[in-house]
Amino acid sequence: MSLLRVILSILFPPLAVVDKGCGSILIVFLLTIAGWVPGVIAALIILNKN
Numbered sequence: 639m640s641l642l643r644v645i646l647s648i649l650f651p652p653l654a655v656v657d658k659g660c661g662s663i664l665i666v667f668l669l670t671i672a673g674w675v676p677g678v679i680a681a682l683i684i685l686n687k688n
Contacts, residue, residue: 644685652677658684665680
């Protein structure tokens with residue numbers, strides 16, 4: 639996980655997980671709409687898996 643991805647996941651979480659697949663983008667986007675913090679946490683978890 640690079641520093642650029644971490645910064646990107648804090649600023650705009652769905653954009654940070656673009657290369658992880660459509661499902662990840664959709665989940666992170668919906669969580670970001672529901673609340674910014676859940677979207678950031680989901681993006682960081684998805685990025686941390688690889």
